Amino acid sequence: MLAPETAWLDRGDGICRNLDLATARCRIYDRRPDVCNVRAMYEQRYRKQMAWPVFVVLNQVACDELRKLRPEVLVR
Incomplete structure (x- = not known):
């Protein structure tokens, strides 16, 4: 599911x-x-909720999961 903040960037196929x-x-x-x-x-949005290193790790995990879902698109 797309986040509301990024839904407008979706070309229709995620x-x-x-x-x-x-x-x-x-x-x-x-x-x-x-x-x-x-x-x-x-x-x-997140500075008050978590430290920068934690946020970076969470973003890396999310990117890794996206690569698994669409390896033909996110090759780098």
């Missing part, structure tokens, strides 16, 4: 509309929204 499938990189990385910026999201 893949971000800004993902370049040929390179597996974000096409708007330099101007990505805060919801796509781990540091910005931590500072804005």
Whole structure:
């Protein structure tokens, strides 16, 4: 299930509309929204709930799980 914060980025199949499938990189990385910026999201929403190292580990776990679900897309 997509988070409400990122649902508008979904191209309809669970893949971000800004993902370049040929390179597996974000096409708007330099101007990505805060919801796509781990540091910005931590500072804005999670700083009071957990320490930065914990947040980083949780994000890595989430990325690993996404790679398992869609290995053909998230190859890097």
